[in-house]
Amino acid sequence: MHHRFSRREFLVAGGMAAAVSISRDALATPPANVVLPEVSSQASDKAAQHIVDMHVHFDEKNPNFVGDLVKVCERLNMTACVLTPFSNRKVIADAAKQYPARIVPFGFVDLDAPDVVKQVEELHTLNYRGLGELEFVKKPFTDPSYMPVYELANRYGWVVLFHTGIVLRKKFDEPEDVASYRMRAFHLEEIARRFPKITVLGAHCGNPEYEWAAEVARWNPNVFFDLSGSTLLKMHARLSEFRNIFWWSSTGWGSKAPEGDPGAFVKLVFGSDTGLDGIEGVLNQYRALFEACDVPANTQRLILGGTLAKILGLPE
Numbered sequence: 001m002h003h004r005f006s007r008r009e010f011l012v013a014g015g016m017a018a019a020v021s022i023s024r025d026a027l028a029t030p031p032a033n034v035v036l037p038e039v040s041s042q043a044s045d046k047a048a049q050h051i052v053d054m055h056v057h058f059d060e061k062n063p064n065f066v067g068d069l070v071k072v073c074e075r076l077n078m079t080a081c082v083l084t085p086f087s088n089r090k091v092i093a094d095a096a097k098q099y100p101a102r103i104v105p106f107g108f109v110d111l112d113a114p115d116v117v118k119q120v121e122e123l124h125t126l127n128y129r130g131l132g133e134l135e136f137v138k139k140p141f142t143d144p145s146y147m148p149v150y151e152l153a154n155r156y157g158w159v160v161l162f163h164t165g166i167v168l169r170k171k172f173d174e175p176e177d178v179a180s181y182r183m184r185a186f187h188l189e190e191i192a193r194r195f196p197k198i199t200v201l202g203a204h205c206g207n208p209e210y211e212w213a214a215e216v217a218r219w220n221p222n223v224f225f226d227l228s229g230s231t232l233l234k235m236h237a238r239l240s241e242f243r244n245i246f247w248w249s250s251t252g253w254g255s256k257a258p259e260g261d262p263g264a265f266v267k268l269v270f271g272s273d274t275g276l277d278g279i280e281g282v283l284n285q286y287r288a289l290f291e292a293c294d295v296p297a298n299t300q301r302l303i304l305g306g307t308l309a310k311i312l313g314l315p316e
């Protein structure tokens with residue numbers, strides 16, 4: 001395998017096996033020995049579909065990250081929302097100006113930083129379109145101390161990507177002030193309702209609390225989730241179970257949805273959360289889910305790019 005390890009990943013030496021990369025959510029990138037199902041029926045319209053990937057972390061370790069990313073975007077007809085550490089903000093602001101159809105800048109800020117509000121204001125002046133991935137928080141996402149950031153995001157009409165669910169442990173033998181419960185999917189409900197101009201995106205669909213994630217998305221038109229991380233790998237032999245979680249298609253129990261789509265799966269968006277060489281693999285995982293759950297073609301189009309293209313004002 002020739003997976004490039006990004007800053008956010010770390011290495012697990014796997015005995016005689018090749019190295020396996022693990023993302024925050026554990027196993028976002030399918031290991032090389034996992035055979036992903038081929039979904040050949042989708043192959044013909046791959047070229048036509050405009051993909052919007054909500055979950056591309058800026059890779060500080062790759063000096064040619066922008067060039068490499070643009071190549072992948074051209075090949076997949078994709079726009080990448082690049083989750084950019086504040087210290088790298090200028091590089092991606094410039095890249096977004098140069099490649100507006102391929103790169104959308106998102107600010108990866110620390111909600112507990114004392115100057116986070118100032119950082120967010122500066123990102124706005126640099127034409128950033130949102131924040132994310134917000135994670136490793138010291139308090140639950142709904143803590144009052146985070147409200148000034150959400151108020152700004154609401155004023156800007158931004159898209160904000162929150163990590164939800166289980167989170168990786170960076171160091172196994174040192175104390176860490178990190179806990180998944182602070183990032184449970186149901187916290188997004190309060191943020192979405194108090195700040196209706198924010199498009200609230202939850203990464204990883206609350207893994208493993210998919211039901212909470214889906215129900216919060218069902219009642220809140222401004223909430224969507226991506227299925228990046230280990231979920232589609234963990235569930236690969238039982239993907240049809242997602243029909244029980246996204247259950248309300250055509251029942252009248254949904255809320256306002258993009259293009260009035262009555263399908264429950266329209267509450268998903270595409271996010272890869274992987275190295276640049278893993279994005280296509282995650283696309284195939286999404287397509288396997290579509291097949292297992294009979295997701296209609298138009299809903300697939302909205303999930304893979306249509307919904308976010310509209311929200312971000314991108315050409316479809």
Ligand SMILES: [Zn+2]
Pocket residue numbers: 024025133135163164203204
């Ligand atoms: Zn995450």
